[in-house]
Amino acid sequence: MVSKHFSLAVMIRPDHRKAVLVECALPGALEAVGERWSFLILRGAFNGLAHFEEFQSTLGIARNILSNRLGRLVEHDILRREPDPADRRKIAYRLTDKGRALLPVLITLRQWGEKWISGVPSNPVLVDRQNRRPVAPMAVRAADGRTLELNELEWIDRAELPDGE
Amino acid sequence: MVSKHFSLAVMIRPDHRKAVLVECALPGALEAVGERWSFLILRGAFNGLAHFEEFQSTLGIARNILSNRLGRLVEHDILRREPDPADRRKIAYRLTDKGRALLPVLITLRQWGEKWISGVPSNPVLVDRQNRRPVAPMAVRAADGRTLELNELEWIDRAELPDGE
Numbered sequence: 001m002v003s004k005h006f007s008l009a010v011m012i013r014p015d016h017r018k019a020v021l022v023e024c025a026l027p028g029a030l031e032a033v034g035e036r037w038s039f040l041i042l043r044g045a046f047n048g049l050a051h052f053e054e055f056q057s058t059l060g061i062a063r064n065i066l067s068n069r070l071g072r073l074v075e076h077d078i079l080r081r082e083p084d085p086a087d088r089r090k091i092a093y094r095l096t097d098k099g100r101a102l103l104p105v106l107i108t109l110r111q112w113g114e115k116w117i118s119g120v121p122s123n124p125v126l127v128d129r130q131n132r133r134p135v136a137p138m139a140v141r142a143a144d145g146r147t148l149e150l151n152e153l154e155w156i157d158r159a160e161l162p163d164g165e
Numbered sequence: 166m167v168s169k170h171f172s173l174a175v176m177i178r179p180d181h182r183k184a185v186l187v188e189c190a191l192p193g194a195l196e197a198v199g200e201r202w203s204f205l206i207l208r209g210a211f212n213g214l215a216h217f218e219e220f221q222s223t224l225g226i227a228r229n230i231l232s233n234r235l236g237r238l239v240e241h242d243i244l245r246r247e248p249d250p251a252d253r254r255k256i257a258y259r260l261t262d263k264g265r266a267l268l269p270v271l272i273t274l275r276q277w278g279e280k281w282i283s284g285v286p287s288n289p290v291l292v293d294r295q296n297r298r299p300v301a302p303m304a305v306r307a308a309d310g311r312t313l314e315l316n317e318l319e320w321i322d323r324a325e326l327p328d329g330e
Contacts, residue, residue, distance in 0.1 A: 021208065021209055040192065109270055124184060140300050
């Protein structure tokens with residue numbers, strides 16, 4: 001009896017359980033980035049770190065672990081190795097488009113940590129450069145922008161989508 | 166020269182670098198959930214799994230690892246152990262409020278995996294129960310709902326926020 005507690009879970013039909021619980025895209029994503037140091041390296045890259053030595057000294061990570069994790073992120077095409085334009089003997093690690101697409105993942109995790117772990121508003125604050133107001137809380141949203149809670153969600157078969165989706 | 170490539174990174178002042186790169190709430194969040202099996206256990210809980218045996222058989226995870234990860238999630242108040250109402254000799258693992266607040270993290274990671282790893286639209290599709298349309302792509306948004314790209318973001322000091330934030 002898995003699906004007894006609808007109010008505490010996303011609504012799901014028995015024939016969709018395997019696809020959602022075993023075959024979804026989450027394991028693939030975790031294979032690429034689901035590890036503490038990988039997230040912290042990405043945080044550095046999003047905030048302008050590019051060189052091995054910068055990552056090493058800023059994160060205080062062991063060199064062999066850093067080397068391993070950078071290599072894995074390059075292998076997954078999340079970071080790209082390129083000669084530094086300022087000194088072409090040096091290698092810079094840059095986010096690819098695929099890597100930049102991880103920004104919402106990091107912001108969502110950070111906001112959750114701020115609210116539920118540290119419990120204090122952190123400083124500095126991430127803002128929209130245009131009006132200097134804080135970014136909105138990350139939330140699951142409907143197509144029209146409404147915030148959706150767990151009990152407002154359902155898994156349906158792609159064939160059952162309304163026309164035009 | 167860390168902050169040379171503004172267009173590829175969030176704008177950040179030198180005096181904010183330590184707070185953003187070392188002290189932010191991300192490490193705390195990763196300490197609680199930044200591990201592959203923890204994410205997959207949470208995915209199960211969000212989709213109605215509650216018992217040790219259900220997690221074990223659905224995820225195919227070794228019993229000692231499952232036991233360790235469930236224990237850590239309980240310790241971090243992300244899951245709660247409680248007697249199953251249907252059979253009070255059995256223990257059910259339920260998401261707490263803090264755990265349910267991780268839904269956007271999982272959805273964001275899954276959407277990224279769908280777009281950048283598996284590369285095919287997955288089935289079933291997560292929809293808004295009210296109109297059966299797919300949920301919106303997770304994105305960093307301004308207070309007014311606009312999607313913000315990396316180069317539209319900036320870290321500013323909390324004291325510099327516009328009045329009333």
